[in-house]
Amino acid sequence: MRYEDLKGKKVLVTGSSSGIGAHAAKMFAEQGSFVGVHYFRTKAGGEKTLEEVRKLSDGCLLCADMRDEGQVGKMVTDFADAAGGIDVLVNNAGTLVGRRNFAEATLEFYEDVFATNTRSTFLATRAAVPYLKQSKGNIVNIGSVAGHHGGGAGAGIYAAAKAAVATMTISMAMEFARFGVRVNSVLPGFIETRFHEQFSPPQRKKAVAYKTPLQRNGTAEDVANVILFLASEAASFITGEYIAVNGGLYMRA
Numbered sequence: 271m272r273y274e275d276l277k278g279k280k281v282l283v284t285g286s287s288s289g290i291g292a293h294a295a296k297m298f299a300e301q302g303s304f305v306g307v308h309y310f311r312t313k314a315g316g317e318k319t320l321e322e323v324r325k326l327s328d329g330c331l332l333c334a335d336m337r338d339e340g341q342v343g344k345m346v347t348d349f350a351d352a353a354g355g356i357d358v359l360v361n362n363a364g365t366l367v368g369r370r371n372f373a374e375a376t377l378e379f380y381e382d383v384f385a386t387n388t389r390s391t392f393l394a395t396r397a398a399v400p401y402l403k404q405s406k407g408n409i410v411n412i413g414s415v416a417g418h419h420g421g422g423a424g425a426g427i428y429a430a431a432k433a434a435v436a437t438m439t440i441s442m443a444m445e446f447a448r449f450g451v452r453v454n455s456v457l458p459g460f461i462e463t464r465f466h467e468q469f470s471p472p473q474r475k476k477a478v479a480y481k482t483p484l485q486r487n488g489t490a491e492d493v494a495n496v497i498l499f500l501a502s503e504a505a506s507f508i509t510g511e512y513i514a515v516n517g518g519l520y521m522r523a
């Protein structure tokens with residue numbers, strides 16, 4: 271899909287050292303965007319993504335622990351300085367952290383899951399909003415289908431953190447609409463990335479594909495396609511909305 275308006279746009283994709291973020295970064299570069307490639311623990315992944323981005327367009331590499339206020343603020347400012355502003359922020363960095371039931375999770379674990387998935391989205395958005403107001407840009411938050419159904423085994427705290435991202439998407443959309451800034455979210459289902467390699471046994475992959483109406487698991491490209499659509503002018507009258515990318519695994523009226 272070609273989105274002519276994304277050419278030359280300054281797009282910051284958090285968590286683009288792996289999986290969905292890495293794929294989205296490359297697809298924005300395909301459109302001619304200047305891409306901020308962000309990593310935290312996986313420097314080699316960030317460097318690989320930037321190499322791919324530079325074959326297609328241009329970009330820069332950024333490092334930050336998305337749980338840390340100072341690091342996120344600096345990362346967003348560094349990107350805006352390098353790119354000359356910000357048009358699109360993709361709040362993608364996040365992970366399950368681990369599988370723990372409510373009855374056994376420590377407070378530290380709970381705080382870490384919310385910091386990684388929810389605080390990260392707040393911090394990056396707050397830092398990027400002054401630039402987005404100038405560009406009349408937009409934000410795409412990556413939530414999860416888990417935020418709707420409560421999550422699989424040991425993923426309840428993660429599901430709650432992602433449900434908060436969904437609600438923040440609506441609140442942010444209302445707050446920023448008067449500045450011409452749109453905010454939407456994508457809710458992935460079971461997507462085959464490092465995420466499930468780390469946290470799901472291999473047999474789960476097959477079992478989920480079997481019960482998915484479209485009879486397969488999702489790919490990073492399936493999700494990135496929707497991120498690009500929401501970030502583009504094709505979605506110019508859409509804000510506060512979510513698109514689930516889950517092959518029909520969880521449908522809502």
Ligand SMILES: NC(=O)c1ccc[n+]([C@@H]2O[C@H](COP(=O)([O-])OP(=O)(O)OC[C@H]3O[C@@H](n4cnc5c(N)ncnc54)[C@H](OP(=O)(O)O)[C@@H]3O)[C@@H](O)[C@H]2O)c1
Binds near residue numbers: 288363413
């Ligand atoms: N895969 C799925 O089935 C699925 C389903 C629903 C939602 N999601 C969501 O989709 C997003 C992308 O996940 P993915 O599947 O692409 O997983 P992934 O391949 O494991 O990528 C996760 C990305 O998040 C970054 N990240 C994690 N913790 C971070 C922290 N504290 N600070 C900065 N960056 C951090 C990682 O960076 P480093 O490795 O460099 O630290 C990596 O780039 C996440 O928000 C995830 O919750 C995924």
